[in-house]
Amino acid sequence: MDAMVRELSYAQAIQEAMAIAMDMDERVFLMGEDIGVYGGAFQVTGDLVDRFGTERVIDTPISELGGAGVAVGAALTGMRPIFEFQFSDFATLAMEQIVNQAAKMRFMLGGEVSVPVVMRFPAGSGTGAAAQHSQSLEAWLGHVPGLKVIQPATPHDAKGMLLAAVADPDPVMIFEHKLLYKVKGPVPEGYYTVPIGKADIRREGRDLTIVATSIMVHKALDAAAALEAEGIDIEVIDLRTIRPMDKQTVIDSVKKTSRLMCVYEAVKTLGIGAEVSAMVAESEAFDYLDAPIVRLGGAETPIPYNPELEKAVVPQVPDIIAAARDLVKGVR
Amino acid sequence: MAGASKAVADNRANLPFVYRQYSAEQLRNVLHKMYLIRRFEEGAEESYTRGLIHGTMHLSIGQEASAMGICMPLAEDDQITSTHRGHGHCIAKGAEVKRMFAEFFGKTTGYCKGRGGSMHIADVGKGNLGANGIVGGGIPIAVGAALSAKMMKTGKVVVSFFGDGANNEGAFHEALNMAAVWKLPVIFVCENNGYGMSTSTARSTAIKNIAERAAAYSMPGVIVNGNIFSEVAEASYKAVECARAGEGPTLIESKTYRHRGHSKSDRNRYRSKEEIEDWMSNRDPITLFENELREFGFIDDKGIEAIRDAVAREIADGIEFAKASPSPDVCDTGNYVYTEQA
Ligand SMILES: Cc1ncc(C[n+]2csc(CCOP(=O)(O)OP(=O)(O)O)c2C)c(N)n1
Ligand SMILES: [Mg+2]
Numbered sequence: 001m002d003a004m005v006r007e008l009s010y011a012q013a014i015q016e017a018m019a020i021a022m023d024m025d026e027r028v029f030l031m032g033e034d035i036g037v038y039g040g041a042f043q044v045t046g047d048l049v050d051r052f053g054t055e056r057v058i059d060t061p062i063s064e065l066g067g068a069g070v071a072v073g074a075a076l077t078g079m080r081p082i083f084e085f086q087f088s089d090f091a092t093l094a095m096e097q098i099v100n101q102a103a104k105m106r107f108m109l110g111g112e113v114s115v116p117v118v119m120r121f122p123a124g125s126g127t128g129a130a131a132q133h134s135q136s137l138e139a140w141l142g143h144v145p146g147l148k149v150i151q152p153a154t155p156h157d158a159k160g161m162l163l164a165a166v167a168d169p170d171p172v173m174i175f176e177h178k179l180l181y182k183v184k185g186p187v188p189e190g191y192y193t194v195p196i197g198k199a200d201i202r203r204e205g206r207d208l209t210i211v212a213t214s215i216m217v218h219k220a221l222d223a224a225a226a227l228e229a230e231g232i233d234i235e236v237i238d239l240r241t242i243r244p245m246d247k248q249t250v251i252d253s254v255k256k257t258s259r260l261m262c263v264y265e266a267v268k269t270l271g272i273g274a275e276v277s278a279m280v281a282e283s284e285a286f287d288y289l290d291a292p293i294v295r296l297g298g299a300e301t302p303i304p305y306n307p308e309l310e311k312a313v314v315p316q317v318p319d320i321i322a323a324a325r326d327l328v329k330g331v332r
Numbered sequence: 333m334a335g336a337s338k339a340v341a342d343n344r345a346n347l348p349f350v351y352r353q354y355s356a357e358q359l360r361n362v363l364h365k366m367y368l369i370r371r372f373e374e375g376a377e378e379s380y381t382r383g384l385i386h387g388t389m390h391l392s393i394g395q396e397a398s399a400m401g402i403c404m405p406l407a408e409d410d411q412i413t414s415t416h417r418g419h420g421h422c423i424a425k426g427a428e429v430k431r432m433f434a435e436f437f438g439k440t441t442g443y444c445k446g447r448g449g450s451m452h453i454a455d456v457g458k459g460n461l462g463a464n465g466i467v468g469g470g471i472p473i474a475v476g477a478a479l480s481a482k483m484m485k486t487g488k489v490v491v492s493f494f495g496d497g498a499n500n501e502g503a504f505h506e507a508l509n510m511a512a513v514w515k516l517p518v519i520f521v522c523e524n525n526g527y528g529m530s531t532s533t534a535r536s537t538a539i540k541n542i543a544e545r546a547a548a549y550s551m552p553g554v555i556v557n558g559n560i561f562s563e564v565a566e567a568s569y570k571a572v573e574c575a576r577a578g579e580g581p582t583l584i585e586s587k588t589y590r591h592r593g594h595s596k597s598d599r600n601r602y603r604s605k606e607e608i609e610d611w612m613s614n615r616d617p618i619t620l621f622e623n624e625l626r627e628f629g630f631i632d633d634k635g636i637e638a639i640r641d642a643v644a645r646e647i648a649d650g651i652e653f654a655k656a657s658p659s660p661d662v663c664d665t666g667n668y669v670y671t672e673q674a
Binding site: 033034036037038039041059061062063064065066089090093127128129130131132133299300301302304305306307308309312313 | 386387388438439444446447448449451452464465466467468469497498500501502528529530531535536537597598599601602659660662664665666669
């Protein structure tokens with residue numbers, strides 16, 4: 001029998017995934033700042049502490065470097081920690097343990113160990129929290145061999161990819177856009193996984209491939225729906241995993257549409273768009289391109305506090321519509 | 333001023349520190365500023381509720397004596413680094429509330445030209461190097477400012493404000509050690525309000541008093557009742573003297589309490605109503621100071637009324653100023669990322 005499907009918010013889907021993982025495997029536990037009685041800064045852990053107790057839902061002191069390191073050490077020695085950063089920006093305080101330790105330990109010890117740690121990073125702008133609480137740093141971690149980096153865009157994927165991350169023997173970094181937490185969508189009950197390393201074609205089309213990540217998947221879909229009326233037929237790919245990247249899905253799509261645009265919230269230069277563009281340019285899809293590749297990303301600035309400025313520095317639906325129209329009509 | 337109390341004010345020898353050290357006018361000005369902090373934050377809170385301010389904010393209501401007491405002995409060009417709960421520090425160091433409101437409203441007339449908001453409120457002209465969105469982020473920066481002061485022989489001292497939660501960040505320990513080794517003119521001020529967000533110090537910190545951490549870095553560690561202005565100011569005065577004399581840093585732990593939730597999203601499930609109520613009605617720092625001033629004859633009811641009225645006008649004017657100020661142009665998103673060069 002098929003599992004019942006209900007509407008859950010993205011945050012509820014993650015919470016359900018963590019509860020299932022803890023029910024299934026007593027090695028799984030949660031660590032983070034204010035994830036217990038407070039329920040997490042974004043209420044993702046919610047009331048899990050009531051169900052699983054303070055031994056498995058652990059409030060850490062405000063010690064990101066130490067906390068992340070403790071999670072790495074526990075993972076190295078048989079446990080399955082899920083570590084929540086209160087904001088992805090605070091990964092900067094824990095870079096040492098993530099980049100030098102978690103990512104490299106298996107390699108440095110010649111395959112004798114593995115580090116099955118899951119880290120969750122509430123990311124992105126749009127909440128008025130200004131420059132130190134709004135960044136999109138996923139490409140930083142995407143640059144590090146040994147880590148897997150994912151960005152689920154829907155409640156369905158948030159649950160399935162978290163469960164895949166817990167089952168994965170290597171460190172998996174999950175970037176969750178804060179504005180997605182309240183977004184609802186269909187989520188099957190019970191255990192299922194969504195594979196890490198596999199992109200998803202959210203909308204099929206002939207004229208242009210948009211490769212988007214996280215919240216930009218939704219904005220790209222809105223733009224595609226708007227452009228349908230103008231006879232422009234857009235394919236939207238949700239990249240879902242930025243390391244290891246699903247190259248083939250993108251290449252096949254570009255061979256079909258002959259045009260490529262990348263849309264992501266992080267600062268435009270030296271980011272995911274650069275990687276996807278270069279990857280396509282290096283591939284057999286290059287010969288199929290009818291137009292220059294376009295990247296829409298965040299402006300070259302920290303995120304400003306003022307709400308109008310804050311909106312202006314990341315791609316919005318009208319920006320995607322305008323850029324996609326120009327690209328398809330050959331205006332560029 | 334009533335005759336009996338005037339006699340006390342004239343004979344100050346047995347009064348607590350601040351009443352011996354500062355003039356009546358200075359002390360009344362302290363009360364004025366405590367009210368200014370309180371009403372500023374109430375005004376900001378109300379503007380937030382009415383949708384005029386976006387994002388979030390961390391109110392220091394209940395901690396006014398700590399901010400004022402620490403800043404009391406500082407000179408205008410002495411410097412501070414502040415925290416996410418930094419409105420009180422900003423006002424105590426001399427900021428104008430109208431430019432703070434303007435910042436909260438995202439306007440170009442704000443201290444950070446609308447780019448920073450509550451969590452990055454600053455007043456560089458008055459020596460406030462900024463609030464900080466990163467817990468513990470300002471502590472090493474204060475040590476760096478103190479290193480500048482020493483190398484440039486400016487005679488400045490630097491105060492670093494931070495919360496109890498910050499004492500578990502590596503930055504705290506690394507910064508204190510360097511400040512002590514290099515005998516820098518810096519004062520570390522831990523405003524211990526019992527909780528880092530929802531986590532009590534008992535659950536987060538292995539020792540009872542954060543001031544005890546000072547021993548590990550060979551500096552004096554002082555505990556004060558952060559709700560009693562005179563106690564805080566006296567400890568700060570001594571630490572500032574020490575720092576200016578080249579004797580190195582002090583760690584002051586100012587024990588206090590925040591009346592409001594951590595931020596705008598707090599369900600307050602980690603502390604009891606009774607606890608909050610107790611601090612609000614029995615240990616409110618403004619009430620305590622006001623009572624002392626009255627008792628010692630430095631002010632009467634009319635004087636207090638006058639201060640409250642003046643503060644109310646200043647707050648109303650500040651909000652009007654902020655509303656009427658221009659928003660930044662969306663074409664200017666690239667400003668201030670790098671230093672403009674001719
Ligand atoms: C490095 C870092 N970790 C976590 C946070 C989220 N955060 C903001 S304030 C806060 C609590 C800080 O507690 P404390 O230092 O005691 O200051 P208080 O809020 O009590 O004034 C937390 C966890 C942050 N801003 N920066
Ligand atoms: Mg605190």
